[in-house]
Amino acid sequence: MKNDSAKSVELDRNDSVTRRDFLKKSLVGAGLLTLPGLLPGCTWEEFSQKHFSELAPAELEQVLRRLKDQYRRCYGREFQLSATGPLPETAFAYALDLSKCIGCRRCVYACAEENNLSRSDPQIHWIKVLRFPNGSMNPEDAERYYAPDKVPEEGYYYMPVQCQQCANPPCVKACPVQATWKEPDGMVVVDYNWCIGCRYCMAACPYDARHFNWAAPTLPINEINTHTHYLGNRPQEKNVVGKCTFCIQRVREGRYPACVEACPVGARKFGNLLDQDSEIRYILEHKRVFRFKEELNTQPNFYYYFS
Amino acid sequence: MMSSSLSIVPVFRFSDFRYLLTGLAVFFLFMLLPDTGLAVEPLQEYPVPPPPFSEGIFPCSDCHRDLEVNTKKRQLVDEHQDIRLHHAEQVRWCLDCHDANDRDRLRLTSGATIPFTESYLLCGQCHGTIYRDWRAGVHGKRTGFWRGPKRYLLCAHCHNPHAPAFVPLVPAPPPLKPRPGNDRVPTHEKRPH
Numbered sequence: 001m002k003n004d005s006a007k008s009v010e011l012d013r014n015d016s017v018t019r020r021d022f023l024k025k026s027l028v029g030a031g032l033l034t035l036p037g038l039l040p041g042c043t044w045e046e047f048s049q050k051h052f053s054e055l056a057p058a059e060l061e062q063v064l065r066r067l068k069d070q071y072r073r074c075y076g077r078e079f080q081l082s083a084t085g086p087l088p089e090t091a092f093a094y095a096l097d098l099s100k101c102i103g104c105r106r107c108v109y110a111c112a113e114e115n116n117l118s119r120s121d122p123q124i125h126w127i128k129v130l131r132f133p134n135g136s137m138n139p140e141d142a143e144r145y146y147a148p149d150k151v152p153e154e155g156y157y158y159m160p161v162q163c164q165q166c167a168n169p170p171c172v173k174a175c176p177v178q179a180t181w182k183e184p185d186g187m188v189v190v191d192y193n194w195c196i197g198c199r200y201c202m203a204a205c206p207y208d209a210r211h212f213n214w215a216a217p218t219l220p221i222n223e224i225n226t227h228t229h230y231l232g233n234r235p236q237e238k239n240v241v242g243k244c245t246f247c248i249q250r251v252r253e254g255r256y257p258a259c260v261e262a263c264p265v266g267a268r269k270f271g272n273l274l275d276q277d278s279e280i281r282y283i284l285e286h287k288r289v290f291r292f293k294e295e296l297n298t299q300p301n302f303y304y305y306f307s
Numbered sequence: 308m309m310s311s312s313l314s315i316v317p318v319f320r321f322s323d324f325r326y327l328l329t330g331l332a333v334f335f336l337f338m339l340l341p342d343t344g345l346a347v348e349p350l351q352e353y354p355v356p357p358p359p360f361s362e363g364i365f366p367c368s369d370c371h372r373d374l375e376v377n378t379k380k381r382q383l384v385d386e387h388q389d390i391r392l393h394h395a396e397q398v399r400w401c402l403d404c405h406d407a408n409d410r411d412r413l414r415l416t417s418g419a420t421i422p423f424t425e426s427y428l429l430c431g432q433c434h435g436t437i438y439r440d441w442r443a444g445v446h447g448k449r450t451g452f453w454r455g456p457k458r459y460l461l462c463a464h465c466h467n468p469h470a471p472a473f474v475p476l477v478p479a480p481p482p483l484k485p486r487p488g489n490d491r492v493p494t495h496e497k498r499p500h
Contacts, residue, residue: 104477104479105478145484149477254452266449271453
């Protein structure tokens, strides 16, 4: 009996939608729908964009078109924005010869230019060069603000650190919204349009390889690189996390990453692990390589060696 | 199985000799042609940019053509004083690498001469392990395509052959330290240093 009466009350309530209630709820709903339009720099189209993996080719095309329009408005330049997919039978890896590196930081600035990183306020570098005293490999002894007249300096060696493109990436596991993932050809990438800026990935990364955009990037208009990739070097927005992608926009076209091209001593080597004739395979077969913080089981695709 | 009616043994006819005779004729004709001097260097195995010569110094024969060859090891006083040999200078001097008779070429220990664009062969005579790495694309800078044509650099592009130690560079500026004004770190993260 008690149950029955409860049910009838429920039914009564459902039936008695008054005109006032209806109008109230409709207004709230309409308000919610217009909210993204009221947020600065956010359109309904952008707000309702699907996850990258769920975008149909036509939808992806539309997203790229929208972003190109946005960049044209923002920077006054025509952008080439692609979303080239992973290459078949390719597993990218990187090797860096610590005996050769002279710590000149050419790679740092080449990276910033190639990847449209904010130049100052905030200054963002995806590569940092650590200076270690000879004999130490303890990151706590490392100095990154060294500024001598000439490099290399007596008694030190230099170790550039960037995203290690781990095979077991802790940052990917930390992301609560799957805005970052590992591509089949090896790069860990971020969808800047899906990132919510929680920075959990930054806390999870043992290499300090992820960088938060505290503000929209400050880019000199004439230094903008308009050759961009959706998952790589397109100008990032405020409040998203960016990271090295081995220059996805270059390497998926068969070219070397910008840091490889910039290194004046040829310490940086890049290639396809599945290609037996690649430089990277030669290094793995002939040099004594190690991986940074190997004990954390992140399994980097970035190898260091002394030659 | 092969059908017995299909003969696979070629029957030699006179007409087949025509090609042989034509071929021989062409060969002898070429032998008769005068040496035009157009013989080119064999196709380069490693594509390299032009060697890093000092301004206006090459071809060396421009000056050396009229000079008498003096193979006596000595201190140079008239020209090339800017060259400080610091590369096993106790046992070596100019004509160990530069060819005495053709100054536009280099000389290997075998006596063979090579153009400056193949100077890696000369360096490789002593620095074998480095030469091996260089050919694999591991020693030295490589640009271009990881999957496609690469541009090599000669040893001399990075190492002055007369004093090969790498010359120190001026480093690019250090990153800005994260403090308010330099970087937008919220002030509550400010810590005493």
